[in-house]
Amino acid sequence: MRTNVYMLTILLAFSLFTTSALAKVIHQERSMYRNILVEDTGNLRCLKFNVKSKKTNQSCFLKSDPNRLVFNYTKLMFSGMIVNTNPSRVLIVGLGGGTMSNTLHQLLPDAEIENIEIDPAVIKVARQYFSFFENDKVTSKVVDGRIFIKRALLKKQHYDWIILDAFNGDYIPEHLMTKEFLEETKKLLSDNGVLTANTFSISDLYDYESSTYQSVFGDFYQVKSKRQENRIILATKNDLPSKAQLETNLAALHDLLRPYDVNILKVFNSFTDKQDWPENAPILTDQFSPANLLNQ
Template sequence: MLLRILALRSPAGREDAWSGVHRAIRPSRPGRLLGVAVLIWAVNFAWPKTPLGSQPTERILLETESPYHYVRVVESGGIRRLQFRRSGQDFEESAINVRNPLDFPLHYYELMMAGFVHQPNPKRILFVGLGGGTLPRAIRHYYPTTQIDIIELDPVVVDAAKKYFGFVEDERTTVYIRDARVQIRRLARDGHKYDIIFLDAFRGGYIPYHLTTKEFLELVRSLLEPNGAVVSNLQPGFVSYHYQRRTMASVFANQWAYGSFGNVIVVNSMESAPPGREELLRRAEEIQERRRFNVFLPGVIERMQSEPDYDKSGPILTDDFAPTDVLRSIPQE
């Protein structure tokens, strides 16, 4: 739903709208989300993405099988999408607005920007999973001097990101085509450290099991600067979500979650004095003023969960126990 309000035609209009909502609801914190929901509904009604009664035609730009995925790139209504087909179903892996690459078509991109509230001035960023490169491309715009390293398993995906999504490697952007666990071991061995690590590797609707375990997250933690943040994209509709959240909690000292449907973005850190909600909101307002994000960052922080939405008791995922494919198929009750 948040995507709809961000679909206003100009960045200034989006920011003014969000600022007005924020000022209007700030005096009454319990009513904030209700106020935002009402305005989202109104904007969705007033500014439909396509004319009523019409459906944009989908064009297939790429359809090929790689050693790891059945890869498709399709475009419809000015939105270009990277899909992985598995068992006859096309899973959305990435998307970009070809007319305005900073206007995110997928709502979870917006939520992932919360990582910058936890670490506002990153010098080095690591992505696990490239997709179409939409988020790295946007971050390069907002943080032009930051070093961005990306790990992507599939060379076909890297080629598609460059050819169809405008992703560019440069002197400050490096792509490692390799299994993430192998590459992270190499980065740790070579002494690399990162301020923000984004974990967003999916394979047709699920995260590969060896990228979910306690041992893997301990490797990730070894790359993290003391005040750094790990930002993970999770899907809450399945039993696997509880295992993933518990596993993260067993490795990292602090945990915040943003969003509640479709995708939940979890931010983990090892800070000895983690910031509270008010501090995060203050930071978000300051960063928004300085960086002029196309996403209104204080609105993202407003979507922080106030209470944990997972069962804290139960087993975690380890290299000896990671049935994520089975758990991912069991819906939450």
């Protein structure tokens, strides 16, 4: 069994990093915000954005096994379910191919899932090429994430799980990284609410971003893989639960998530609350947010 899993991992890694010459572009368009490509490489289909003259994968799935999650960072996002195992209202900022939304709907069919995406072309492509699923429980809206959250606050809405995934590999919009934005987002969380944010793991921005999250949420967990790819910041509305408290939720989640190739025990072992940034790192604010200059 271990040999089969190992071979699948090797084959998947080869598919992800194979040369672009082997990829077939099946859709390409220029939206208001970016160049969008959909590429097939054998069994693998990927949504890509052209950023800084290179193409970055936003969402991928295996055509023969669409339930199996491809990206490691997507699997780490499920750290949020260790804190809240059965969220009834979920907000996702940044759609990509809709992989996270589709998976959550299968896991939590009674949950309300709202997807926020600024680019209508991304929603169209997700529907057409990645089987992004919508119904009375799963919705999508074309709106800037910051504007949506401000409006949701005025409506006194609350969410059990907020997923921030407006990260394209090079860039997170500056106005979605500031202290003021995170304060607004925190107010949207229910009392047992959890936030998971797909963020940078290596750049000068790391310290600034970490300090900003700490200024709003206090202690938080970082969820990282040894590959030094993306990191997930996991924060809560109220006091951060200890790892000992969270261990009680692992058994129920293990069997639930395995069909999606999510090893929740491995995800849990990636948790760290160690502060690895300077105490005096500057905080990003609406008046001071040089995110793009720092991310070099």
